Amino acid sequence: xxxxxxxxxxxxxxxxxxxxxxxxxxxxxxxxxxxxxxxxxxxxxxxxxxxxxxxxxxxxxxxxxxxxxxxxxxxxxxxxxxxxxxxxxxxxxxxxxxxxxxxxxxxxxxxxxxxxxxxxxxxxxxxxxxxxxxxxxxxxxxxxxxxxxxxxxxxxxxxxxxxxxxxxxxxxxxxxxxxxxxxxxxxxxxxxxxxxxxxxxxxxxxxxxxxxxxxxxxxxxxxxxxxxxxxxxxxxxxxxxxxxxxxxxxxxxxxxxxxxxxxxxxxxxxxxxxxxxxxxxxxxxxxxxxxxxxxxxxxxxxxxxxxxxxxxxxxxxxxxxxxxxxxxxxxxxxxxxxxxxxxxxxxxxxxxxxxxxxxxxxxxxxxxxxxxxxxxxxxxxxxxxxxxxxxxxxxxxxxxxxxxxxxxxxxxxxxxxxxxxxxxxxxxxxxxxxxxxxxxxxxx
Numbered sequence: 126x127x128x129x130x131x132x133x134x135x136x137x138x139x140x141x142x143x144x145x146x147x148x149x150x151x152x153x154x155x156x157x158x159x160x161x162x163x164x165x166x167x168x169x170x171x172x173x174x175x176x177x178x179x180x181x182x183x184x185x186x187x188x189x190x191x192x193x194x195x196x197x198x199x200x201x202x203x204x205x206x207x208x209x210x211x212x213x214x215x216x217x218x219x220x221x222x223x224x225x226x227x228x229x230x231x232x233x234x235x236x237x238x239x240x241x242x243x244x245x246x247x248x249x250x251x252x253x254x255x256x257x258x259x260x261x262x263x264x265x266x267x268x269x270x271x272x273x274x275x276x277x278x279x280x281x282x283x284x285x286x287x288x289x290x291x292x293x294x295x296x297x298x299x300x301x302x303x304x305x306x307x308x309x310x311x312x313x314x315x316x317x318x319x320x321x322x323x324x325x326x327x328x329x330x331x332x333x334x335x336x337x338x339x340x341x342x343x344x345x346x347x348x349x350x351x352x353x354x355x356x357x358x359x360x361x362x363x364x365x366x367x368x369x370x371x372x373x374x375x376x377x378x379x380x381x382x383x384x385x386x387x388x389x390x391x392x393x394x395x396x397x398x399x400x401x402x403x404x405x406x407x408x409x410x411x412x413x414x415x416x417x418x419x420x421x422x423x424x425x426x427x428x429x430x431x432x433x434x435x436x437x438x439x440x441x442x443x444x445x446x447x448x449x450x451x452x453x454x455x456x457x458x459x460x461x462x463x464x465x466x467x468x469x470x471x472x473x474x475x476x477x478x479x480x481x482x483x484x485x486x487x488x489x490x491x492x493x494x495x496x497x498x499x500x501x502x503x504x505x506x507x508x509x510x511x512x513x514x515x516x517x518x519x520x521x522x523x524x525x526x527x528x529x530x531x532x533x534x535x536x537x538x539x540x541x542x543x544x545x546x547x548x549x550x551x552x553x554x555x556x557x558x559x560x561x562x563x564x565x566x567x568x569x
Contacts, residue, residue: 148223148236152316154270155213155240159318165207165223169199174228178207181222185215186238216242241269244322247277247309252326256301258333259365259423263296272313280308280323284424300424304330334362336392338418338432342404344469346437350444350517350525351468352403353436359389359418360397366423367392372400373417379407382414383521392420403521409440443468444475444515446529447498453534457506460531464490464515465498472517477501479531481508493517509533 149164165178177194189210199205211221223234245268254260266275275290279297288295299307311322339358347353357374361367370389374382383403392398406412414434421427449462460479466472475490488501511533516526 148234150211150236150238152270152318153239154315155211155238156244156270156315156318156320157213157216157240157242159213159240159315161211161213161238161316163209163211165209166204167199167207167225168204169201171201172198174198175205176226176228178226179224180209181224182211183219183221185213185217185240186219186221187212187214188221211238213238213240216240243269244320245270245272245275245311245313246322246324247311247326249307249326249328253329253331254299254301255333255364256303256330257335257428258363259298259300261296261298261365263294266290266293266295266311268293270315272315274314276312278310278312280310281305298424300422300426301330333364336360336367336418336420336428336430337362338416338430340414340416340432340434342434342436346439347405348439348441348443348468349407349409350405350442350519350523352405352470352520354401354403355414355434356399356401357387357416358397358399359392361392361394363422364394366394367420367428368422370398370418370420373419374402375415375417376404377406377412380412381405381407381521381523404436405519405521405523406438407525409438412436412438441467442525442527443470443519444472444493444517444525444527446513446515446527449513449529449531451511451531451533453507454504457504458508458511458533460503460505460511460513461501462513463498463500464493466493466495468519469495470520471495472519475499475515475517477503478514478516479503479505479511480514481505481511484508
């Protein structure tokens, strides 16, 4: 502090005595290897003869021209301007002595040249990024000097590829796939001095929460042909929006679903979409429903999430026959019974057919509620073989059917049984005669 005060006093005395007004320098602060365009302005209050001006640059500065001579006579209230350049070789605060030789003696003047060793740099607003999703990163240009025409080039896959800085601020979007340091190229001007600086920034990474797939069936087991309603919720847990969401539902060949593809144009960050589909199967066993969720992010990078739902199909159809009875009539047969819906969903267009020896008679039921039954009666001519078939459509519109062979009761012939008694008596009489003949022959 004492040194600066002393320099200020010296400068004040010299300026007053030699009428040196100022030294103008652009830019006012330099970086290593920068060149400043300078102007030395001398004003005189009386007639003064100036023989020459000499610069004595310290180590770390280079001045051109280093000296001038033969300036000549200056009239009162006039001024003289000397243009020169200063090149910074080393950082630091340098004092540049300037000697002005006049007819009245030599006047010493000192000017301070400041050369910074700290380069401008990119300062990120956040240093924790999320892997595999779009991160919007804002940043500030921190600089000890006033710079212009600033451009930042991220040396990684970012958007935009070149950021033009306004008011020392900029931003970019970046989707990291693996942890890495961020490298930037900072390009700027200090006055007319062009600089290009490489910078590496250390950041932290956390895993993306991605997209959650919640699958909730109304029940975990069902009968063959019965429909299981399934709720499917897609939740965007990412910090960015996603687009062109395609939900694909895959099942085995023997299985059926109401929807195979579901499209969602946009899903905001933190948003969700709930859809419902139906599932049924034509055979028993453990079933898998595979769900694929594909989407793209703001940078058009495609992502895929998967989920699997397991269900159990029991070895029994949703509709069953019960209480089947066949009665013979004089001119045919009467079949009566119940058709029961053991499933949890409605059965539509229930058609019951009694078929035998080329004869078919039907009974129609518009719909049958779950856990409900309906009685039917079908009259048909006498046949030797009889089969019952029930066909219906489930809530997916798929058709199912069941078969049941029915035993026909035998006919009772009471008159034929009474007429067989004389025949039995005849047979017994014949046997008695034969025994008598054998006895007589043996006596002889």
